[in-house]
Amino acid sequence: MDKARACFWSAGGVFTVFVADVIAAKVQVLAGATIPQHLSNPLQFAVVLIAIVLFVAGALIRERQDGKAAGDTT
Numbered sequence: 329m330d331k332a333r334a335c336f337w338s339a340g341g342v343f344t345v346f347v348a349d350v351i352a353a354k355v356q357v358l359a360g361a362t363i364p365q366h367l368s369n370p371l372q373f374a375v376v377l378i379a380i381v382l383f384v385a386g387a388l389i390r391e392r393q394d395g396k397a398a399g400d401t402t
Contacts, residue, residue, distance in 0.1 A: 330389075331386075331389050332386045332387075332390035332393065333386070335382045335385045335386030335389060336382075336383065336386040338382045339380075339382035339383040339386060340379075342375055342378050342382060343375075343376070343379040345375055346367075346372060346375045346376055349366050349367045349375075350372075352366055
């Protein structure tokens with residue numbers, strides 16, 4: 329697996345953690361239950377930020393690989 333694909337898969341995994349937390353919080357509100365473990369707002373921000381950084385890193389790596397394959401020297 330190349331580095332770009334690893335970054336994209338990692339970004340997807342990290343973003344899945346964020347989505348799961350948001351869905352768990354929504355279920356908690358609708359059901360009126362209390363779930364003791366879920367991410368606070370700063371942790372949610374950090375998780376989304378990590379996913380974005382991984383995705384952008386993957387895109388930049390892929391762009392560099394495509395440039396080298398096409399013979400671009402810049």
